[in-house]
Amino acid sequence: MALCEAEKxxxxxxxxxxxxxxGREREDYRPIELETNIVSHAFGSARLRLAxxxxxxxxKIEVDVPYPERPKEGKLEFFVDCSANATPxxxxxxxxxxxxxxxxxxxAAYKSPEVFDLTKLCILKGHKCWKIFVxxxxxxxxxxxxxxxxxxxxxxxWDTRIPLVKSVTVDGNNVDMEVSDELHDCQKLDVTAAxxxxxxxKIGEQCIVDPNVAEELCSVGAVVIAVSKDKFSTVLQIGSGxxxxxxxxxxxxxxxxxxxxxxxxxxxxxxxxxxxxxxxVGFLK
Amino acid sequence: xxxxHKRINGPEISIPYQLFxxxxxxxxxxxFSEIVQPNGTRADGRTSTEHRxxxxxxxxxxxxxxxxxxxxxxxxxxxxxxxxxxxxxKTDYSSKGEIYCEFKFAPFSCHxxxxxxxxxxxxxxxxxxxxxxxxxxxxxxxxxxxxxxxAMVLHNDGAALSAAITAAGVALAHAGIPMYDLITSxxxxxxxxxxxxxxxxxxxRLCQVPLFKEEENNHGIVVLSVLATHExxxxxxxSGYLSYACLxxxxxxxxxxxxxxxxxxxxxxxxxxxxxxxxxED
Amino acid sequence: MSEQxxxxxxxxxxxxxxxxxxxxxxxxxxxxxxxxxxxxxxSTADGxxxxxxxxxxxxCGIKAELCQPKAEAANEGFLIPNVELPPLCSSKFRPGPPxxxxxxxxxxxxxxxxNSDCLDLKTLCIFPDKLAWCLYADLICLDLDxxxxxxCVVALMAALKSVTLPAVQYDPALDNKQxxxxxxxxxxxxxxxxxxxxxxxxxxILIDPTVDEEDLSTSLVTIVVKEEELCFVHKPGxxxxxxxxxxxxxxxxxxxxxxxxxxxxxxxxxx
Numbered sequence: 001m002a003l004c005e006a007e008k009x010x011x012x013x014x015x016x017x018x019x020x021x022x023g024r025e026r027e028d029y030r031p032i033e034l035e036t037n038i039v040s041h042a043f044g045s046a047r048l049r050l051a052x053x054x055x056x057x058x059x060k061i062e063v064d065v066p067y068p069e070r071p072k073e074g075k076l077e078f079f080v081d082c083s084a085n086a087t088p089x090x091x092x093x094x095x096x097x098x099x100x101x102x103x104x105x106x107x108a109a110y111k112s113p114e115v116f117d118l119t120k121l122c123i124l125k126g127h128k129c130w131k132i133f134v135x136x137x138x139x140x141x142x143x144x145x146x147x148x149x150x151x152x153x154x155x156x157x158w159d160t161r162i163p164l165v166k167s168v169t170v171d172g173n174n175v176d177m178e179v180s181d182e183l184h185d186c187q188k189l190d191v192t193a194a195x196x197x198x199x200x201x202k203i204g205e206q207c208i209v210d211p212n213v214a215e216e217l218c219s220v221g222a223v224v225i226a227v228s229k230d231k232f233s234t235v236l237q238i239g240s241g242x243x244x245x246x247x248x249x250x251x252x253x254x255x256x257x258x259x260x261x262x263x264x265x266x267x268x269x270x271x272x273x274x275x276x277x278x279x280x281v282g283f284l285k
Numbered sequence: 286x287x288x289x290h291k292r293i294n295g296p297e298i299s300i301p302y303q304l305f306x307x308x309x310x311x312x313x314x315x316x317f318s319e320i321v322q323p324n325g326t327r328a329d330g331r332t333s334t335e336h337r338x339x340x341x342x343x344x345x346x347x348x349x350x351x352x353x354x355x356x357x358x359x360x361x362x363x364x365x366x367x368x369x370x371x372x373x374x375k376t377d378y379s380s381k382g383e384i385y386c387e388f389k390f391a392p393f394s395c396h397x398x399x400x401x402x403x404x405x406x407x408x409x410x411x412x413x414x415x416x417x418x419x420x421x422x423x424x425x426x427x428x429x430x431x432x433x434x435x436a437m438v439l440h441n442d443g444a445a446l447s448a449a450i451t452a453a454g455v456a457l458a459h460a461g462i463p464m465y466d467l468i469t470s471x472x473x474x475x476x477x478x479x480x481x482x483x484x485x486x487x488x489x490r491l492c493q494v495p496l497f498k499e500e501e502n503n504h505g506i507v508v509l510s511v512l513a514t515h516e517x518x519x520x521x522x523x524s525g526y527l528s529y530a531c532l533x534x535x536x537x538x539x540x541x542x543x544x545x546x547x548x549x550x551x552x553x554x555x556x557x558x559x560x561x562x563x564x565x566e567d
Numbered sequence: 568m569s570e571q572x573x574x575x576x577x578x579x580x581x582x583x584x585x586x587x588x589x590x591x592x593x594x595x596x597x598x599x600x601x602x603x604x605x606x607x608x609x610s611t612a613d614g615x616x617x618x619x620x621x622x623x624x625x626x627c628g629i630k631a632e633l634c635q636p637k638a639e640a641a642n643e644g645f646l647i648p649n650v651e652l653p654p655l656c657s658s659k660f661r662p663g664p665p666x667x668x669x670x671x672x673x674x675x676x677x678x679x680x681x682n683s684d685c686l687d688l689k690t691l692c693i694f695p696d697k698l699a700w701c702l703y704a705d706l707i708c709l710d711l712d713x714x715x716x717x718x719c720v721v722a723l724m725a726a727l728k729s730v731t732l733p734a735v736q737y738d739p740a741l742d743n744k745q746x747x748x749x750x751x752x753x754x755x756x757x758x759x760x761x762x763x764x765x766x767x768x769x770x771x772i773l774i775d776p777t778v779d780e781e782d783l784s785t786s787l788v789t790i791v792v793k794e795e796e797l798c799f800v801h802k803p804g805x806x807x808x809x810x811x812x813x814x815x816x817x818x819x820x821x822x823x824x825x826x827x828x829x830x831x832x833x834x835x836x837x838x
Contacts, residue, residue: 114502299633
């Protein structure tokens, strides 16, 4: 997509008047659709659609050996796959850099023990732990990837069920464990502090959230802000521009406010999903 | 893992011996209080806002167009910059030049041996470096070309990324690539109420996890790069768990700290200019 | 003017200099560049050294790890050298897997180590068949201006001499290891091989060539000497050296080896 100067001015004026091209205000998101538990072979999954952005997240769990330097912790890994169907830019190896950037920012955002407690994934200190693989598939790319991915990841982790370990026996250097056979005997992850990322985009003198593709083209720089509870877990600048310190602070404030609202809405939505109710779910709905 | 036939490989499994050392039984909290006094004085006698001694030199790599070497006390980083060349594997025209950054830790630079291939952390640092330098360079002066910047950390004792960005700025200037401003970068480590500018590796390690309870559970690392004359932040990266109040005071501290280094960078470049003028005169 | 001349007619430029019995950088044919050795400046490594031969700079860091010995050599440890020519050191290289030149250099350094027998691998064994040291010697070239092998060998030998290994108590019955990091011991390096590279151009032999001279030369030869004895010769094709010329080279490299050995000794003493 390419915009001419007049179109850019139009977008810019809209942002200044707090009335954007699609009728939203500066702090408004586009409608988000979220489904959980849709991949039957995964331990937890979620699919999120934010306007044209479509993300599928599946969580896989394996038993692994903890890192020798951190024997009491489990492992959490993110892998982003930018499908070539998502946007023509991803053809060949085009999406690789972006995929690495997103997965690195997620690892950074989930790194602090205050955000996600890895010690809960430990089965036997120094011998056995759970390793969680979070696979993120970008099905369609319609702007604002970081936000969409972070919400989908949080929902997928919320949906994840870890099998209950019935017993662990140690015999010399051999460790045997027994997992409960009951399908419903499982434990859920604590995701209350899992971060939500908000991309704050600077256009002209103002900052907006959730830019669409046209708005993304008008801005020179953006800040991705990952907020967990009331604290910042990761902040990184993207794009090639630079910011005045004051602007950065404004972005941070705005990001925190929006993330809080988003997080509340998500928690509410997730709590409405009742696993006992037999809901119809499907890819095509 | 596939076998690397282009290098000599060691035994399949080898373990760092440090893991079998007599365990350091002190809690992280005591370790932290040992290296940082309540009033902010640190193990090496610095105050919380003080930099380590910095050594900066240009022209260390004779084969490169521009190069710089920086030492932050023990941390040692070398950066070289090469002539613009055509962007490889590119079919369409790009009106702005590209910057290619590669950040690498030498295998022996850290406590744990690093592998020869770039790992995720190094890739991320390369991306941050690129982001920081892009807004400092006149990219429209070399459309369809790319400038290669390589940074190698020889010894990591904290703040390696900042050191690499500052040195890359100097190396770009030394290579004669047109820039808007000098770029300087500083790292900040946060633990509770302590904000430590230019942390050592030990300080960085102890700032990864919260050591204090409740209200004081701020912890994390912040890296910030500044274009001083234009008062612009060209790159900002934070990880950990920080409140807004803490982060905003951190940003202020870092911007000031980054400005402190500018004089040093200028001095280093002036020295280079004087030297080259002398050579021409002779 | 001379810059342009050099770029347009590199061979003629070089030949003109040689006709006046001088090399482009002002040296005589048999004159080698100054050598600088710095020991132990990288404390994260168990041994380290930086060697400069003229402008060619190589840094060597050695990291020790624990491993199980090979079944066919149960009482030996490992010494794994790797030469890295990162894109940082010269515009000839691009990011990616090691280039051919790096692979050749790695193999050469490994062969020199093996031929010279400077470190008995048996001394790296802690308990036969169970536990041994593995020394990873990573050589990184920071500036490539010719005579790479010379600089690599100097850096490697100096770094090996500066390696100290911690004491290990091993209990084979329980497979328990206890390392005492404070109590460290140096390696016993029995001899110091030193490499010298020569370049041939129009029947003239140049000692310690720069990268420009290497590129223009018709033949290169690297001679490794230890304790005044010939230990290894590497001559990868190119034009012919007469017996007389080769003997002269060996003689020159023996002289140079004594000087370099002294330099390493001095650096070691000032550590």
